[in-house]
Amino acid sequence: MSVSHSLPIPDDPHDAAAFWFARVRGGLMQEGDQTLLEQWLEQAPRHAQAYQDMEAMWSIAQATPDAAFKARLAQNTRPRAPQWGRRAFIAGLGSACAAAAGVAVLGPQRWLESEQYAQRYISRKGERLEQTLPDGSLISLNTDSAVHVSFYQSERRVVLEKGEAFFQVRSEVARPFNVDAGRAVIRVTGTRFNVRRDTDTVDVAVESGSVRVQSGSWWNSAYYDLVGQQGLRLGSGRFATVQSRNIEQMLAWRQGKAIFDAEPLEHIVAELNRYKEPGIVLHSPSLRGLRVTGVFNVNDPQAFLEVLPSLAPVVIVQGPDGRWGIAAR
Structure with missing residues (x-):
């Protein structure tokens, strides 16, 4: 050969x-x-x-x-x-x-160039942070997130250390914008897209423009081209499927909202707990798969707890540690 x-x-x-x-x-x-x-x-x-x-x-x-x-x-x-x-x-x-x-x-x-710009940005739990970069690109951080930004003459690089970030990238064809999220590297020239990095998964969704996502080992990589209203989720496996996405729902966090469309209650509780301590506890295992639909304020989980009994057969109780719990009625 x-x-x-x-x-x-x-x-x-x-x-x-x-x-x-x-x-x-x-x-x-x-x-x-x-x-x-x-x-x-x-x-x-x-x-x-x-x-x-x-x-x-x-x-x-x-x-x-x-x-x-x-x-x-x-x-x-x-x-x-x-x-x-x-x-x-x-x-x-x-x-x-x-x-x-x-x-x-x-x-x-990378290393034979001097950094033209380097900065780390962190958002606390429940905080959203927006930062304009020297090239005019915009980064919005969701709750409990961290990124490290490095600009070189030939590359703009962001390492998403944890959490979730929305990017509005100013196009520079000669100097690509790369986002390293561990399991995936996202390469763009100019577009609007969202990246979420959890412990076991990386989720990429494009609002407009296009990106190329690379995953897998360097010598056996998989590549995915995404355009507006498309996304993918990468887990422990090498391959993922490009799918249509409800971008409005995914980006609701930028307005301080969370939109759930028949989502399991276990998922909803985990999502709301990203934003505020001491968090919500799901007491009854039988409630994990209970599906709920609604739009909630991520900074006011108490409002979610107040309306939940009218949406599902549950009761809200407060424990001695001050945390609110959800139990079957």
């Missing part, structure tokens, strides 16, 4: 793995590249092993503080051109900085 490419692919398996890893991670893959990558991986077991080693180094790099990389780069006083080979990155780094190999292959897009 032969592999051909317009760019020179190194003969050394580790250097070739760095080449492919940089293209995948840097968003440089073009039409047909995924097939070429899969062919290269299948050529020999050492190819797949080399790529897995590159992934392992990247995982270590993600856990390494930025200061470690910056300190190392600051020691390199002699300017030199970026190289793809692993030897240019591993030699002399030592165990504390060995993870730089997994990052340095990203080239100028």
